[in-house]
Amino acid sequence: MSTVRFEGIARHFGPVRALLPTDLDIPQGEFLTLLGPSGSGKTTLLNICAGYLEPSAGRLIVDGRDVTAAPPRLRNMGMVFQNYALFPHMTVAENVAYGLKVRNVPRAELSRRVDEALRLVRLEGYGGRAIRQLSGGQQQRVALARAMVIEPAILLMDEPLGALDRQLRKEVQLEIRRLHLARPRTSIYVTHDQEEALVMSDRIAVMRGGRIVQIGSGADLYERPVDTFVARFLGESNLIEGRVEAIADGRARLAVPGLSAPIEGRAAAGLAVGAVASALIRPEAIRAAAGGIEAGVIERVYLGEIVALRLRLDGGHEVWSRRFAGEVPAGDRIAIGWDAGAVSILPPAEAV
Amino acid sequence: MSGAGGTSKGAAAALMAPALLVVAIVFLAPLVRLFAMSFEAKAGPMATYLEVLGDPIYRHVFVNTFVVSATVTVVAIAIAYPTAFALTRIGPAWRTLLFACVLFPLWISVLVRTFSWMLLLERNGPINRALVGSGLIDQPLSLLFNRTGVLIGMVQVLLPYAVLPIYAAVLRIDPALIRASEGLGASRLRTFLSVLLPLSMRGVATAATFVFLLALGFFITPALLGGPASMTLSMLIDSLVNERLDWPLAAAASMVLMVAALIVVGLAGRFVSVRAIAEAHR
Amino acid sequence: MSGRVWLYGFVALTAAYLVLPIMAVVPAAFSAQSFIKLPPDAWSLRWWTAFAADASWRRTLVTSLQVAGLTTVVAALAGTAAALGIDRCGPRLKLLFGALFLGPVVTPVIVIAVALYAMARAAGLVGTLTALVLAHTMLALPYVVLNVGVSLGGLDRRLLLAAAGLGAGPWRIFRTVTLPLIAPGVIGGAVFAFVTSFDEVVLSIFLSGPTVKTLPVRIWEEIRVEYTPLVAVAATIMLTLALLAALVSRLMTKRAAT
Numbered sequence A: 001m002s003t004v005r006f007e008g009i010a011r012h013f014g015p016v017r018a019l020l021p022t023d024l025d026i027p028q029g030e031f032l033t034l035l036g037p038s039g040s041g042k043t044t045l046l047n048i049c050a051g052y053l054e055p056s057a058g059r060l061i062v063d064g065r066d067v068t069a070a071p072p073r074l075r076n077m078g079m080v081f082q083n084y085a086l087f088p089h090m091t092v093a094e095n096v097a098y099g100l101k102v103r104n105v106p107r108a109e110l111s112r113r114v115d116e117a118l119r120l121v122r123l124e125g126y127g128g129r130a131i132r133q134l135s136g137g138q139q140q141r142v143a144l145a146r147a148m149v150i151e152p153a154i155l156l157m158d159e160p161l162g163a164l165d166r167q168l169r170k171e172v173q174l175e176i177r178r179l180h181l182a183r184p185r186t187s188i189y190v191t192h193d194q195e196e197a198l199v200m201s202d203r204i205a206v207m208r209g210g211r212i213v214q215i216g217s218g219a220d221l222y223e224r225p226v227d228t229f230v231a232r233f234l235g236e237s238n239l240i241e242g243r244v245e246a247i248a249d250g251r252a253r254l255a256v257p258g259l260s261a262p263i264e265g266r267a268a269a270g271l272a273v274g275a276v277a278s279a280l281i282r283p284e285a286i287r288a289a290a291g292g293i294e295a296g297v298i299e300r301v302y303l304g305e306i307v308a309l310r311l312r313l314d315g316g317h318e319v320w321s322r323r324f325a326g327e328v329p330a331g332d333r334i335a336i337g338w339d340a341g342a343v344s345i346l347p348p349a350e351a352v
Numbered sequence B: 001m002s003g004a005g006g007t008s009k010g011a012a013a014a015l016m017a018p019a020l021l022v023v024a025i026v027f028l029a030p031l032v033r034l035f036a037m038s039f040e041a042k043a044g045p046m047a048t049y050l051e052v053l054g055d056p057i058y059r060h061v062f063v064n065t066f067v068v069s070a071t072v073t074v075v076a077i078a079i080a081y082p083t084a085f086a087l088t089r090i091g092p093a094w095r096t097l098l099f100a101c102v103l104f105p106l107w108i109s110v111l112v113r114t115f116s117w118m119l120l121l122e123r124n125g126p127i128n129r130a131l132v133g134s135g136l137i138d139q140p141l142s143l144l145f146n147r148t149g150v151l152i153g154m155v156q157v158l159l160p161y162a163v164l165p166i167y168a169a170v171l172r173i174d175p176a177l178i179r180a181s182e183g184l185g186a187s188r189l190r191t192f193l194s195v196l197l198p199l200s201m202r203g204v205a206t207a208a209t210f211v212f213l214l215a216l217g218f219f220i221t222p223a224l225l226g227g228p229a230s231m232t233l234s235m236l237i238d239s240l241v242n243e244r245l246d247w248p249l250a251a252a253a254s255m256v257l258m259v260a261a262l263i264v265v266g267l268a269g270r271f272v273s274v275r276a277i278a279e280a281h282r
Numbered sequence C: 001m002s003g004r005v006w007l008y009g010f011v012a013l014t015a016a017y018l019v020l021p022i023m024a025v026v027p028a029a030f031s032a033q034s035f036i037k038l039p040p041d042a043w044s045l046r047w048w049t050a051f052a053a054d055a056s057w058r059r060t061l062v063t064s065l066q067v068a069g070l071t072t073v074v075a076a077l078a079g080t081a082a083a084l085g086i087d088r089c090g091p092r093l094k095l096l097f098g099a100l101f102l103g104p105v106v107t108p109v110i111v112i113a114v115a116l117y118a119m120a121r122a123a124g125l126v127g128t129l130t131a132l133v134l135a136h137t138m139l140a141l142p143y144v145v146l147n148v149g150v151s152l153g154g155l156d157r158r159l160l161l162a163a164a165g166l167g168a169g170p171w172r173i174f175r176t177v178t179l180p181l182i183a184p185g186v187i188g189g190a191v192f193a194f195v196t197s198f199d200e201v202v203l204s205i206f207l208s209g210p211t212v213k214t215l216p217v218r219i220w221e222e223i224r225v226e227y228t229p230l231v232a233v234a235a236t237i238m239l240t241l242a243l244l245a246a247l248v249s250r251l252m253t254k255r256a257a258t
Helices: A043-048 A092-102 A107-120 A138-147 A165-184 A194-200 A220-222 A227-235 B010-037 B047-054 B054-087 B092-105 B110-121 B128-134 B149-172 B175-184 B189-198 B201-216 B220-225 B233-242 B248-268 B274-281 C003-027 C046-053 C054-088 C093-108 C111-124 C130-155 C155-164 C170-200 C202-207 C216-225 C229-257
Strands: A003-015 A014-024 A030-036 A059-061 A077-080 A154-156 A186-189 A203-208 A213-216 A238-248 A249-256 A265-269 A276-280 A289-301 A306-313 A319-322 A332-339 A345-346
Touching: A003 A043, A003 C111, A003 C130, A014 A043, A014 A059, A030 A043, A030 A194, A043 A077, A043 A154, A043 A186, A043 A265, A077 A138, A077 B110, A092 A107, A107 A138, A138 A154, A138 A165, A165 A194, A165 C216, A186 A194, A186 B110, A194 A220, A203 A220, A203 A227, A213 A220, A213 A227, A213 A306, A220 B110, A220 C229, A227 A238, A227 A276, A227 A345, A238 A265, A238 A319, A238 C202, A249 A276, A249 A345, A289 A319, B010 C093, B010 C111, B047 B248, B054 B092, B054 B149, B054 B201, B054 B233, B054 C003, B092 B149, B092 C229, B110 B128, B110 B149, B110 B220, B110 C170, B110 C216, B110 C229, B149 B201, B149 B220, B149 C003, B175 B189, B175 B274, B189 B201, B201 B248, B220 B233, B220 C216, B233 B248, B233 C111, B248 C111, C003 C229, C046 C054, C046 C229, C054 C093, C054 C130, C054 C170, C054 C216, C054 C229, C093 C130, C111 C202, C130 C170, C130 C202, C155 C170, C170 C229, C202 C216, C216 C229
Parallel strands: A030 A186, A030 A203, A077 A154, A154 A186, A265 A345
Antiparallel strands: A003 A014, A003 A059, A203 A213, A238 A249, A238 A276, A249 A265, A276 A345, A289 A306, A289 A332, A306 A319
């Protein structure tokens, strides 16, 4: 278990700046997720941490030691690759044992630790199998066992669930979370799937255009996104654009063309009076309210216990509302409202 | 991802060094030396080339080499195309068998294959005896030590090199296109001419280049199956070295052959990569 | 439908034309007569015993096997190393070195033979094992480089990163991951190198001497004068060995495929 510190780490490929100078501190035992669309720099950051990629600038400090120039094999990091990268010519046990053999672990201890690792990922008895005999989910767990058995200082995971089907993904997410809680170990997890990030992480760093846009717990990001990009990336969101009328005491008022009343909400950093901004209202915050804003129901989508409504406000704006099936009013027109406490006024995302 | 490689440039050079050394010493250096030798005739630096290109006897050898190579190429393609086409159409078991028949000869030494033809094509060999015995002909045909023998043998030896590239090309054609053409009312011939042939032209070009290139420099088969009247360039080079001991002239003739081969490769380079040629070799 | 029959008939004829004539040397080798007649009027093994009893023929076979064996080792080692080296180069150098190693494939063999002969004469190497092995290695290298190159192309690079991440150094990664995974290419290339050398005639004709002479060169010398069932025996031996190599190669590719 270790602390990791990125100091001004940057990387460019020719003229392409894949990662802008980035500072990041990861305390011991934290499960941090790098969340972002493809090309946001998250995999670059991970590969720099593993030593597969040299940074163009900056330093990487692990446990107070500068490892920027250390080759991957001396870093003691466990990496789980997208599509697993299991050695196809070795059995399950040989795959898991590889890192231990490299470390000259005595035979008895080696087989004990391999068995333990396989038990941990619930694959006891699979040691003698060939890799191609395993399902995708099982392969994924072998990859996890192989990375964890060497007791890595840091566990790195590069979209490890990308190749699994939806149902299996959910199971393995919880499995990884369970393993982490049982033995907390400093982990960096890369994904573009917000649900994965929310389920597993202590903290999430949202990346875009080669930099970290916001970092915080899932609740932080969901409830207090710094801009419209983060708001869109995590969870469902209604964003209504307008101009900032006033800012005071951490709250802002947004004038929206077509709406009779301004929208009020928590002011994010970086707002300026008169500038363009958006009001974020999560769909679950929008409910029927007598005397509220008049809206037409355009579409009803049945999602089981939840029903989603697409509504057109009289000003022409469209928003989604998600309510429990029992709370959804009938009819083509309803009056809606929301808590001012559930609204954020956000600056637009920076152009990339 | 260079982090794992370390000093990868130095490592790459060190890894290639032994093979490069072999190629440099056993291939490049001798060729350069031969090139220099071609200018070392006593009669002056260009005398060898003037003689090789000017003498009617040598010109006859050039023409014969070209005619033999071209004929072999045309005949080989004509046989290879339907064979390659059939390979893509027959069932998997038959395909495996036919494929084995195409690849098998490549493993056998050209010398053994040519020797077998000598036994078969003899004046009193099994082919002539069968033909005479069946009453098709009165007198045994003269099949050996002339151009007929050379053609029969060379086409057989080079045929696999023609089948493989055409097969690869035909394989890439979507069978739905043929069904579409026939569904639109085209006859089989029309389908072949307007769909199949144009789409497999690259394969045919590769095959032709390949066969022609190999035929130009072929030595064993024409030397054993041909006669003095059907001398090819490679036989000429051999006799200049081993019988006339005229090294500068042999060197010049070699350079002419090499330039001819390079021209073929260069012309074909527009359709065919050298790599594809070598890969079909395997 | 009749078009189909024609096609099949034609293909059967082609297959026969490709394969059957090659077999002609086999019955010739089992003749009881002192000359070759196909098929022989009487069968015997007398020419096989004659071959076995003839020290000079035996020596050529041993020389051929020696040259082919040494060529296989040298070409497999140097060719595999070269393929690994090319693999580490940038795309431009890859093309350049690829073309360089393919040079011997597109150059007419007679030209290489004459050039090598001139060089070997000057160096006093005509009629030595060294000259034959070097020459055959040069011919066999492209196939090893190509075969191993194809294997390397199919190698998942993340496996190497994974091994490095688990703490393995470059040599261990090569030994435990790269080599086992490219082994089919290396073995395939080695088998082809063996056959290339064992089957080779033209370079050998020029580089052989009275004492160091390969089997094909002896066959070549004999049949230019007169051919006896003894030569057919030698040719049948060559055929059989090449066939064995083809089978080995086929088994290897089959195993690699499963």
